[in-house]
Amino acid sequence: MSISLTPQAAxxxxxxxxxxxxxxxxxxxxxxxxxxxxxxxxxxxxxxSPEDSVFEADGVSVVVDAQSLPLVDGTRIDFVRQGLNQVFVFENPNAQAACGCGESFTTEADAVPG
Known part of the structure; x- marks a missing residue:
């Protein structure tokens, strides 16, 4: 189980x-x-809380609740500047698909059998 931050995100x-x-x-x-x-x-x-997992990444404690952890385990968090905008970007190996606007994602567990 891990969450990592790029140097920019940290x-x-x-x-x-x-x-x-x-x-x-x-x-x-x-x-x-x-x-x-x-x-x-x-x-x-x-x-x-005792149910939280805490990951140390480049001097930052990243706290993840127990319900979110299976959905974000292995995520690499970056921080990028795009023109005048600044935003965290998530590289999540559990995300199987994302919506067109990039605001949400689904996992394999969310897939509805065809």
Missing amino acids: ARARQFLSDQPGAQGLRFGVKRTGCSGWGYEVDVAHSI
Whole structure:
């Protein structure tokens, strides 16, 4: 089980977390949303529960809840600048398909038998 950050993503996360009093790390997970089923969530982890998994990546604690972990295990998080936009990009080996807008994804477990 692992979550990794590129150096650019780690630098952005450290910068973001330094402005958050009491931050325990970066919370990474998924929720049901979008046209494909799952959407990524990235936020500040203000607490860590016993059910959470914590991954250390380049000086950043990445906290993942137990329900999200099977869907994001192995994900590599990058941070890219595209013109005036800055965004986290997720390379998730569990994502089998993504919607056209790139906001959500499906997994093999979500596939409906044809």
